[in-house]
Amino acid sequence: MRTVDILNVALANRSYPILIGADLLGRADLFAARCAARDILIVSNTTVAPLYLPRLAASLAGRRAIEVTLPDGEAHKTLANMARVLDVLVANRFARDCAVVALGGGVVGDLAGFVAATYQRGVTFVQVPTTLLAQVDSAVGGKTGVNHPGGKNLIGAFHQPTLVVSDTTTLATLPARELRAGLAEVIKYGLICDAVLFGWLEAHLEPLLAGDPAALAHVIRRSCEIKTAVVARDEREAGERALLNLGHTFGHALEAATSYKEWLHGEAVGAGLVMAADMSHDIGLLPAAEAARVRTLVERVGLPTRFEGLAPQALRDHMRLDKKVQDGQLRLVLLRRIGEAFLTADYPAAALTRTLARHCGGAA
Amino acid sequence: MRTVDILNVALANRSYPILIGADLLGRADLFAARCAARDILIVSNTTVAPLYLPRLAASLAGRRAIEVTLPDGEAHKTLANMARVLDVLVANRFARDCAVVALGGGVVGDLAGFVAATYQRGVTFVQVPTTLLAQVDSAVGGKTGVNHPGGKNLIGAFHQPTLVVSDTTTLATLPARELRAGLAEVIKYGLICDAVLFGWLEAHLEPLLAGDPAALAHVIRRSCEIKTAVVARDEREAGERALLNLGHTFGHALEAATSYKEWLHGEAVGAGLVMAADMSHDIGLLPAAEAARVRTLVERVGLPTRFEGLAPQALRDHMRLDKKVQDGQLRLVLLRRIGEAFLTADYPAAALTRTLARHCGGAA
Numbered sequence: 001m002r003t004v005d006i007l008n009v010a011l012a013n014r015s016y017p018i019l020i021g022a023d024l025l026g027r028a029d030l031f032a033a034r035c036a037a038r039d040i041l042i043v044s045n046t047t048v049a050p051l052y053l054p055r056l057a058a059s060l061a062g063r064r065a066i067e068v069t070l071p072d073g074e075a076h077k078t079l080a081n082m083a084r085v086l087d088v089l090v091a092n093r094f095a096r097d098c099a100v101v102a103l104g105g106g107v108v109g110d111l112a113g114f115v116a117a118t119y120q121r122g123v124t125f126v127q128v129p130t131t132l133l134a135q136v137d138s139a140v141g142g143k144t145g146v147n148h149p150g151g152k153n154l155i156g157a158f159h160q161p162t163l164v165v166s167d168t169t170t171l172a173t174l175p176a177r178e179l180r181a182g183l184a185e186v187i188k189y190g191l192i193c194d195a196v197l198f199g200w201l202e203a204h205l206e207p208l209l210a211g212d213p214a215a216l217a218h219v220i221r222r223s224c225e226i227k228t229a230v231v232a233r234d235e236r237e238a239g240e241r242a243l244l245n246l247g248h249t250f251g252h253a254l255e256a257a258t259s260y261k262e263w264l265h266g267e268a269v270g271a272g273l274v275m276a277a278d279m280s281h282d283i284g285l286l287p288a289a290e291a292a293r294v295r296t297l298v299e300r301v302g303l304p305t306r307f308e309g310l311a312p313q314a315l316r317d318h319m320r321l322d323k324k325v326q327d328g329q330l331r332l333v334l335l336r337r338i339g340e341a342f343l344t345a346d347y348p349a350a351a352l353t354r355t356l357a358r359h360c361g362g363a364a
Numbered sequence: 365m366r367t368v369d370i371l372n373v374a375l376a377n378r379s380y381p382i383l384i385g386a387d388l389l390g391r392a393d394l395f396a397a398r399c400a401a402r403d404i405l406i407v408s409n410t411t412v413a414p415l416y417l418p419r420l421a422a423s424l425a426g427r428r429a430i431e432v433t434l435p436d437g438e439a440h441k442t443l444a445n446m447a448r449v450l451d452v453l454v455a456n457r458f459a460r461d462c463a464v465v466a467l468g469g470g471v472v473g474d475l476a477g478f479v480a481a482t483y484q485r486g487v488t489f490v491q492v493p494t495t496l497l498a499q500v501d502s503a504v505g506g507k508t509g510v511n512h513p514g515g516k517n518l519i520g521a522f523h524q525p526t527l528v529v530s531d532t533t534t535l536a537t538l539p540a541r542e543l544r545a546g547l548a549e550v551i552k553y554g555l556i557c558d559a560v561l562f563g564w565l566e567a568h569l570e571p572l573l574a575g576d577p578a579a580l581a582h583v584i585r586r587s588c589e590i591k592t593a594v595v596a597r598d599e600r601e602a603g604e605r606a607l608l609n610l611g612h613t614f615g616h617a618l619e620a621a622t623s624y625k626e627w628l629h630g631e632a633v634g635a636g637l638v639m640a641a642d643m644s645h646d647i648g649l650l651p652a653a654e655a656a657r658v659r660t661l662v663e664r665v666g667l668p669t670r671f672e673g674l675a676p677q678a679l680r681d682h683m684r685l686d687k688k689v690q691d692g693q694l695r696l697v698l699l700r701r702i703g704e705a706f707l708t709a710d711y712p713a714a715a716l717t718r719t720l721a722r723h724c725g726g727a728a
Contacts, residue, residue, distance in 0.1 A: 038691070079450075083443050090514035095689035118482075120687045121509060121520045122600075145485060150454035156485045157521055236486075323484045325459035327402070 004030070005221060009140070009228045011235060014160045018140060018224050020217060024167040025052055025128070028059040034163045035126055037099035040065045041089055043112035044103040045072040048130050051173055056103055056128060066092050070108065074260040077107045077147050079155060085115045099124035099162075105131035105178070106138035106265060110153070113144030117159030127161045130170040132182025132216070133266045136189075136223035139164050141231045141244075147260060151321040152252035158236060166224075168217055176209075180302045181266025183208065184247070186219045187297060188273060189226045192243050195339030197222055202293070205300055242324055243341045246333040247272030253318035257310060270303030271359065279355040280335040283347055290338050305359065312356035368394070369585060373504070373592040375599060378524045382504060382588050384581060388531040389416055389492070392423040398527045399490055401463035404429045405453055407476035408467040409436040412494050415537055420467055420492060430456050434472065438624040441471045441511050443519060449479045463488035463526075469495035469542070470502035470629060474517070477508030481523030491525045494534040496546025496580065497630045500553075500587035503528050505595045505608075511624060515685040516616035522600060530588075532581055540573075544666045545630025547572065548611070550583045551637060551661060553590045556607050559703030561586055566657070569664055606688055607705045610697040611636030614723075617682035621674060634667030635723065643719040644699040647711055654702050669723065676720035 004027075005020040019030060040063050044053055049069045057065055068088050070076055089098070100123060102112035109127050116125035129139035145156020171179065183201075190198030197219075201208070207215040227244065234241040250272030255263060263271075277294035280286035298305060324331040329345040332352070336342060368391075369384040383394060404427050408417055413433045421429055432452050434440055453462070464487060466476035473491050480489035493503035509520020535543065547565075554562030561583075565572070571579040591608065598605040614636030619627060627635075641658035644650035662669060688695040693709040696716070700706060 079443075079447050086443075086512065086519055090512050090518060090685065093684050095685070095692070096687045097690050118478075118509075118519050118521055120518060121507065121522055143485065145482075148450065148454050154454060154484060155450055155482050157482055158485055320457050321454065321459070323460045326461050328459070 005217070007221065007224050007228065010232050011160060016160060016162050016164065018164040018166065018228070020135075020166045020168065020220055020224070022167070022169045022213065024165050025055045025170070026059055028061070030165065031059050035099055035124065037097060037124055038063050039092075039094050039098040040101055041085070041092075041094065041098065042067045042101045042103055043070065043085060043108055043115070044068075045070045045108050047072040048104040048108070052103060052130060052170060056101070070111070072107075074107055074147070074255065074265060077111050077260070079146050079148070082111055082114055082146050085112065086119060089115070089119050094119075096120040096123055099126055101126040101128060102139075103128045103130065105129065105134045109134050109139050110144050110156070111146055113159055113161070114146055114156050117144050117157035122159065125159060125161045127164040129164070129166055131174055131178050132171055132220075133178070133185055135166040135168075135171075135220050136182060137185040137227065139166070140224055140227050142235065147256075149259075151256050151318060152260075153323075154321065166220060168213055168220065171211065171216055178264065178266075179209070179211065181264040181270070183301045184266040184270035184273065184298070184303055186223050187301070188244070188246050188269065189223050191273060191277075191294065191335060191338055192226070192246055192341040193339060194222070194226060195337075198297075198338050202297055205297070209301070242331070242343045243333055245324065246335075246341050247276050249319055249322045249324065249330070249332055250275040250315070252322065253315040254307065254310075256318045257314045263304070267303050270298045270301065271305050271307070274298050274305045275355055275359050276333060277335055278358065279332070279347070279351055282351045282354060283334075286335045286337065290335075293338065307360040310360040312353065312360055315356050315360060316352070369581070371585065371588050371592065374596050375524060380524060380526050380528065382528040382530065382592070384499075384530045384532065384584055384588070386531070386533045386577065388529050389419045389534070390423055392425065394529065395423050395490075399463055399488065401461060401488055402427050403456075403458050403462040404465055405449070405456075405458065405462065406431045406465045406467055407434065407449060407472055407479070408432070409434050409469075409472050411436040412468040412472070416467060416494060416534060420465070434475070436471075438471055438511070438619065438629060441475050441624070443510050443512070446475055446478055446510050449476065450483060453479070453483050458483075460484040460487055463490055465490040465492060466503075467492045467494065469493065469498045473498055473503050474508055474520070475510055477506075477523055477525070478510055478520050481508050481521035486523065489523060489525045491528040493528070493530055495538055495542050496535055496584075497542070497549055499530040499532075499535075499584050500546060501549040501591065503530070504588055504591050506599065511620075513623075515620050515682060516624075518685065530584060532577055532584065535575060535580055542628065542630075543573070543575065545628040545634070547665050548630040548634035548637065548662070548667055550587050551665070552608070552610050552633065553587050555637065555641075555658065555699060555702055556590070556610055556705040557703060558586070558590060559701075562661075562702050566661055569661070573665070603707075606695070606707045607697055609688065610699075610705050611640050613683055613686045613688065613694070613696055614639040614679070616686065617679040618671065618674075620682045621678045627668070631667050634662045634665065635669050635671070638662050638669045639719055639723050640697060641699055642722065643696070643711070643715055646715045646718060647698075650699045650701065654699075657702065671724040674724040676717065676724055679720050679724060680716070
């Protein structure tokens with residue numbers, strides 16, 4: 001039997017383990033030991049379900065498992081689809097002691113998590129992330145929610161999972177584009193607080209992009225360590241947790257301005273990281289050489305950094321609804337150096353305008 | 365200036381005051397001292413808004429206050445109306461530092477509270493209850509949510525208010541039917557844990573039904589004391605808080621079986637209290653004389669206790685989705701005596717069937 005890497009997330013009375021390893025989906029023992037619910041709703045999507053749902057369902061044999069399969073993609077992370085999943089729970093008379101299991105990427109996890117947060121005011125939630133982005137970021141930390149046409153993740157709740165099972169074998173079938181998108185979040189962790197991780201990514205990008213299991217397991221473990229430590233100190237984002245939003249204010253605006261249809265979340269974040277670094281340099285904080293390292297790494301990963309046909313003002317409008325707006329001021333996460341980010345509302349408005357103009361616009 | 369009775373609810377880092385008194389709606393100073401938000405969404409309904417919204421809005425002068433008026437009634441406490449209110453927040457670009465203020469009864473408070481719980485994953489929430497039921501029960505304790513056609517309050521969240529302002533003057537315009545419905549929840553507190561309160565209600569029912577301000581202020585204060593003490597010990601209903609559901613398993617089923625259109629929540633609870641007492645007597649717990657006192661008081665209040673044209677099995681079906689179902693067993697709150705309730709799954713199924721049959725059925 002293969003080894004399972006266990007990372008325990010300490011959150012007062014809601015602590016939970018993250019299991020990382022190969023071939024975990026088939027491990028009925030892991031699920032049996034950590035999720036006692038007899039009624040289980042598995043939420044997945046049309047891409048992931050055919051690949052992995054039978055294996056997961058087999059591991060849950062002996063319980064009543066109902067499946068809901070959503071269309072794939074960020075555009076489907078809506079209140080309407082959340083209501084659809086709730087209808088299935090009610091139609092099957094699931095009680096408060098049921099569990100909701102998310103099998104898929106960030107979209108499935110966020111939506112299923114919001115369902116689990118609100119059905120009967122909260123039921124057990126298990127994350128089984130199958131994309132790199134979900135394994136390094138969205139499946140961990142308890143943020144759940146759906147998009148509103150007016151903005152990303154505008155409706156949601158904090159609801160911690162009771163178990164996260166990250167089966168690294170599922171990454172073997174992940175499209176290259178999704179793998180690259182997931183790496184944007186790993187770069188983010190390096191930029192925020194771990195220059196060593198950032199350097200490691202620069203040195204080991206080729207095996208990562210080739211899907212090398214050991215390299216992927218390393219970045220998943222390290223990303224979860226960083227994220228869970230931040231969340232343990234600031235679960236509800238009163239302060240430090242906002243740093244995990246580096247690149248996301250730009251990224252969310254890019255996603256909303258293109259109706260969640262054009263870019264993967266990680267692609268938008270990758271561009272957002274370059275924009276944050278660029279702006280940090282513009283206002284005299286980040287040295288030019290470090291801003292260049294950020295751009296170079298993001299470009300090597302193959303993520304976009306410039307958007308033609310998108311008006312800078314459209315992005316600025318979407319940023320007004322960012323959850324970090326306070327007293328009418330948009331706070332941004334910026335960089336002092338690689339490995340040190342901070343949250344601030346103290347920047348010249350013109351610097352933001354210049355940054356947006358440098359990364360989008362042009363032919364419509 | 366009139367006195368304000370202040371009850372502080374102790375909930376770790378989310379403590380908040382309940383203000384009880386006459387003419388509080390016009391007290392800008394009370395709101396200014398306890399709610400700093402500059403952007404405020406006031407949610408009300410078509411009955412309450414014409415009566416009290418201008419007075420509340422005047423107390424919030426100098427801030428940006430947007431109003432949403434919902435249709436009146438339990439049938440409108442839906443996910444669709446919740447989405448409508450969220451749309452208003454997004455359309456007005458309200459940020460996370462805004463506040464949602466509920467002006468109305470339990471329906472407005474529950475729905476607006478769920479909006480506050482989920483908009484940007486949680487914003488400030490202020491309750492301004494204008495019905496007796498909301499002042500003694502629903503505005504206090506942090507339960508928010510909406511109904512599903514399949515069951516009452518099936519979708520929701522725990523989200524504590526930061527301030528509750530109970531202006532007893534608003535009860536002067538409350539229809540007699542609503543006043544009587546609110547008294548059902550007060551009787552409930554007496555039955556659960558305060559035989560003295562129950563006796564006081566028996567002795568002072570006439571002034572209460574006549575709307576005597578001092579009598580109403582007394583029951584509001586005492587009800588809030590009991591409820592907040594229970595919630596402080598068990599916010600998420602891991603145990604004791606379930607006792608506050610005395611009569612509600614029956615009541616919610618009555619409401620759902622009649623599509624939330626026929627009975628006020630308090631009316632259904634009143635009937636539910638009699639059913640719980642009746643069943644407690646049936647299984648040999650509650651003495652006949654005490655069961656009779658419960659029925660007599662509920663009848664004196666003018667609440668229904670029997671439902672013609674409603675099949676007992678229809679009620680039983682709706683009870684299967686009660687949030688107290690565990691391991692497929694419906695747990696009920698029953699009475700050992702007036703002033704002592706307990707939660708149990710240990711009762712003969714036939715006793716429940718008999719109880720339902722005694723209180724509903726007959727001509728369709």
